[in-house]
Amino acid sequence: MKKYIMPSLKLTLVMIVLCSALYPLLVSGIAKAAAGKGGGAKAYLDGKVVGYANVGQKFTEDKYFWGRPSAVDYNAAGSGGSNKGPSNPDYLATVQARIDSFLVHNPAVKRNELPAELVTASGSGLDPHISPRAALVQVKRVAAARKLNETLIADLVRKQVQRPLAGCLGPEKVNVLQLNIALDQISLKK
Amino acid sequence: MNTEMMGIVVTFLLTVALALPLGKYIAKVFKGERTWTDFLNPLERFIFRFCGIDPQKEMNWKQHMLALLSINMVWFVYAFVVLLCQGSLFLNPDGNPGMTPDLAFNTDISFLVNCNLQHYSGETGVSYLSQMIVITFLQFVTAATGIAAVVVLFRAFAEKTTEKLGNFFVFFTKTITRILLPLCIVIASLLVFNGTPASFEGKDRIVTLQGDTVQVSRGPAAPMIAIKHLGTNGGGWFGANSTHPLENPNYLTNMIEVIAQVLIPIAMVFALGFFIKRKKLSYIIFGVMTIGMLSFMIPNLVSEHSGNPAIARMHLADATAMEGKEVRFGVTASAYWQVVTTIISTGSINSMHDSSMPMSGAMQLLGMMTNCFYGGVGVGILNYFVFLVIAVFISGLMVGRTPEFMGKKIEAREMKIASIIALLHPFIILAGTALSAYVVAHHPNAAWAVPPSSWLNNPGSHGFSEMLYEYTSAAANNGSGFEGLGDNNIFWNVTTGFVLILGRFLPIIGPVAIAGLLAAKKYTPESAGTLKTDTVTFGIMTYAVIMVIAALAFFPALTLGPIAEFFNLK
Structure with missing residues (x-):
């Protein structure tokens, strides 16, 4: 199990950047073109x-x-x-x-x-x-x-x-x- | 056909029409064949290099499961810390506090197992930071975990005899980069142009037309709503989930969201056929699952359309069951969603299940009790596979042939695993419900945040259904609730937490273990003596096994809950 911990930690980090930062920012950017600029x-x-x-x-x-x-x-x-x-x-x-x-x-x-x-x-x-x-x-x-x-x-x-x-x-x-x-x-x- | 019925028929046909090509695409991705998303190759190579993963290194089923559990442990610790500390971290414009340890435990586990029990309310219980780096994050990675696990099963049956079943981290990463993220970007964009918020501004204060001052919660909701459905997690941005007019603004978004949640589960069935080159088998499985879906969908529609007899006695213009429903969806699309969200393990809602008619409640419960008609991303097929193994064994005994699946003998060891997994589900649900019913009856004044005497929002049989629903939902990793239940206290947070863990990891490990064991066995070519598993007859057999084991086990509990309420209400 130990040999999987390091890759797991690093992969977690990568996915936080990808799914929790870049992706919401991208959608938030796209929303600027929508009515209410994404604020409703x-x-x-x-x-x-x-x-x-x-x-x-x-x-x-x-x-x-x-x-x-x-x-x-x-x-x-x-x-x-x-x-x-x-x-x-x-x-x-x-x-x-x-x-x-x-x-x-x-x-x-x-x-x-x-x-x-x-x-x-x-x-x-x-x-x-x-x-x-x-x-x-x-x-x-x-x-x-x-x-x-x-x-x-x-x-x-x-x-x-x-x-x-x-x-x-x-x-x-x-x-x-x-x-x-x-x-x-x-x-x-x- | 009226426009409301037309709405759900078109929704279902669109789902299947989209799932077929998607299934083909998914099979190609995991076979490593050429696809239009190959431009992501450099990104993936970078990720593997950065993480120290050798994508060529294949794992056996045990190594797969160890990798899966390791990375899940990392997520568990990470999410727990963030939820406890969110009050003092950034991106918290509404100033929401950190969670209590028991609530953080429950929320953490719940999302870790791709469930959304949500004993908090989105507007007040979590910060924007937690919504993004815990909730949205887990909605992605746990969906990818489920898909990666089922790809191990695909691999086990794609080759004749093998121990090498691919690399877990590769399956996991590709699921996110090739399937979840691209589809989410499309869905989230559709949502924002239909009125779902996606900006980082906090609550707004407005003066209404009539002159009242109210607040309106907002936030970057659209990205999360896309993955909550696509990954069948279901956890809502707002407390009211997809009944909320900002989370699900109109009939079109309702169609998009209800299609998105069942799209990958159906596509995975087709992907299985393309991957192991047995399309007929996957069509039979799809057929059984669809008949299973209809066996709950039709009674649910009938029950919701008949309306509430107690309201009928008030002699209004109609007795439509509109309590807990939204006018823009109407009764039909709400009933459709109730069944879809419970047969697959989404648990998002577009109407309040607690206020649906008694027999509809029974169908929602049965959807989660069987938990394999389409089922959650990845895990749906794993659950179905357990029943399939049992069906192979039973039919083998019935016709006096060696139980075989795909040229591999099913022996005592595999059968033991399958039986334990199939029986685990009713066991944890019924034991949990019995325990909570005991506590309500004998310790009504226990000193918890919500004393047992005030747990239930409704008296009588319906109150019992609330408890039964909560454990069923936890065990099925569904997450919807009869939300009247006062569940944010140490009893529910802790007991459902353990039910959630048992209901997630054993039903993943069990079927993957069976597949791994079978993969290593000697392949015997099909002969006249082989029991064919891709026939309609065998499909019916599987359906019968599922209904007998998964549905009948719960009959006594259903009788005390929704069935008793149904007869009382008549």
Whole structure:
């Protein structure tokens, strides 16, 4: 075994240089050409940074579209899901409470119109998206809170729908932050 | 077919389409034939000269294993020191502290065995330096260790009778320079252009649209995410692994990551066929592994798509199982990933397994319990080989022929090794789970960082599944978890640490030893009396052996966990 220790030590050193220094530096260099220069793409409203384009944010006010419940309260210093099992009674009580709260804020919405994704927490706690259906179900509330025309808001949602990859792979979705930025832009213009 | 189903079908077909040429390339690299990467020859010659390695010097199987263990020992000590001291070293913009000794031990072992139990969270538990020179480093070298070990097996069957099986350090180095690094550069580049960070800036503070102030963790994540998948390690940059929108920003990156993790495991099966010139054998093995994958994939998809019955009783618009899942992937791609990451030993996640439906949890567990349908880089084939040897022996007895594989007689010694390795896996998992269940029941208030009474995030059968999952994941060197488990304390850090070691090195040494012993035996040419191992019949036989030994051994434990929960939830 002894005769393998020296080559092992030296080979370890070589691989640290190759895999842990040169390779990350190379990728970091390539990333300079990407949006956000490898620091993550940001989202702007009126030239002001309002977050990262792809990191979900907390929206609780009626005038904004809401994203999904988050186990880390959308603080991206950390990340994570609830890790609650499907049969956990405490978890089911939490879901029930979220349903009740949603229905209070959205009196026009019937229980059987509410998609489950709006009352179940995401895996990362930072899910930036909701489905088109989950956005449309909130249109009435947002329109009322902003005193805007419902069809105008519904059209805005439809415009924000991101199609599946290449038109045929994966789900449709709406980026909540970008949708809300578009909303604020309309309100700013008024 | 809807777009979500279409997504996973295309993903799988793309994987196989890429794995075939890659397998051919890998076989050429290790045969020393000409490839387009020969421009790296001078670099490799320099590395060998610098390290004092004579690439012409061949080793027998024992020397291979000694070299493997020596270099692994070096890594163990090195990583342990860095993790303990990371708090006071450089490249730590977020000021994360050094690890406690038990956590450092667990993290070190975990990555040393190409696993990612991660009893810490990426954002707060490690510095950028540790992420790069410990985690990323080990993700490369342990993947290369697995591949080097399986190449020894390739060599053992490529020639008629031999003791000389190539040089371990050469296999190891070439794996990194010719396979892992080039592919990683491609994958990491694709990731950064889709929004994964790769800069060295620390946490950012932002004011959200609604006016809250929050922080956003970042860092040079893309290089690590590429190798974590390609090398089937799975350890995430961020705590939430590939559910995180910066770690896995969109459906395209999701496809790239899920293809990357199973690419080399499948390619190695094809490489075997090209290397030993028995393509039919490798296609049969690929077929058995694919059927094995489907036997877990289909029930998992059905179970996830049926949704949560408890939520269905709340009469919403739907009862989709979206807890712990991300909208951009949807249920189908999440279910696909759940199975892929558990049958091969990646352990990265794009949804929280703890929140998946009971029968999906059972399929994920079975994926790790069998641990050989594709399997981790290199080690997947080694695990499969153990079952293959057992299948040869059993079918030999059934039809009254001498058990032979590739012209070599399988005798008592090889069978003993194979049986021990096959039984070791259920033994360490079930013993560990029994021990932890005992501690929870009888010592709920033991004075550990997390007392046993608060280990479990869920009551009843699901809580039991959390413990079963942790040991299964450790023994299979998988690394995913039912993450609700409060596992950062001395009990879990130490016990899973030992399970990890046993689950790594014995299942590498065992099959390599069998291959080495067989290689040295006299070659008897095939005759009418030879049991053919490259037929569909023998493939079915191997599948049956795997299911009986690896899956049925766990049936009682599965009954107490996910199966009981399934019936409770109905």
